[in-house]
Amino acid sequence: xxxxxxDEIDRKxxxxxxxxxxxxxxxxxxxxxxxxxxxxxxxxALEAAGIxxxxxxxxxxxxxxxxxxxxxxxxxxxxxxxxxxxxxxxLVELPEVMEAYLVTGExxxxxxxxxxxxxxxxxxxxxxxxxxxxxxHSRSTFALRCLKRAHSVVP
Numbered sequence: 827x828x829x830x831x832x833d834e835i836d837r838k839x840x841x842x843x844x845x846x847x848x849x850x851x852x853x854x855x856x857x858x859x860x861x862x863x864x865x866x867x868x869x870x871a872l873e874a875a876g877i878x879x880x881x882x883x884x885x886x887x888x889x890x891x892x893x894x895x896x897x898x899x900x901x902x903x904x905x906x907x908x909x910x911x912x913x914x915x916x917l918v919e920l921p922e923v924m925e926a927y928l929v930t931g932e933x934x935x936x937x938x939x940x941x942x943x944x945x946x947x948x949x950x951x952x953x954x955x956x957x958x959x960x961x962x963h964s965r966s967t968f969a970l971r972c973l974k975r976a977h978s979v980v981p
Contacts, residue, residue, distance in 0.1 A: 832877075832981065835860065839868055840877070840981040847881040884977065892922065892940035895969040896947055898955070899933035903962040910934075916958040922950050933965070 832840075838858040842849060849857075855865035872878045887893060902909055910928065917926045917937065925938040941947040947966070955964070 836868060836872060837981045839865070839872065843869070843878065843881075844978055844980065882977070887924075887940045890940075892942050892946065894941050894943055894946070895924075895972070896939045896941055896950075897967045897969065898935075898937040898939060899965045900935040900937060900955075900961055901932065901963040902934045902960050904960065905934070909960045913958060913960055920950075920954050922954070933963075 835858060839854065842854055842857055851862050851866050851869070854869070855862045858865065860868070869878070887895070900913075902913060913935070914926070914928070917923050917935070920939075922939045922941060923937055924940055927936045928934065929936050939947075939950060941950050947968075951964075955961070
């Protein structure tokens with residue numbers, strides 16, 4: 827099932843699940859105008875096709891004691907496969923890292939990190955990020971306010 831094969835009912839299902847991944851099949855079926863069995867079959871088909879990849883709980887980073895978000899740009903010393911692999915593997919292991927992207931441009935990585943203020947950020951840099959080999963340079967920006975947060979695109 828490719829994106830162009832999605833009909834309006836599939837799109838409605840995806841929009842509902844995007845906003846409430848814990849919705850019951852019965853309630854989902856009611857909202858989109860299907861009976862429960864065809865609704866269940868469509869959801870399973872969307873999962874099997876890889877369009878729905880996972881269901882998650884979104885945690886409040888403020889409530890977890892890490893209210894601040896920092897965007898870090900990282901430039902590596904070398905650009906070979908081993909360095910990229912080692913750096914990427916190390917990032918995956920850091921719990922503060924919420925997102926990490928290999929990017930084009932002046933910097934090699936764009937990393938979104940949750941921290942507790944400037945002290946938490948300094949600890950993250952000194953005790954974790956800068957312990958990863960291969961960093962040439964980094965540049966950081968504290969987010970002042972989140973204007974939009976989406977966990978997937980709208981179908």
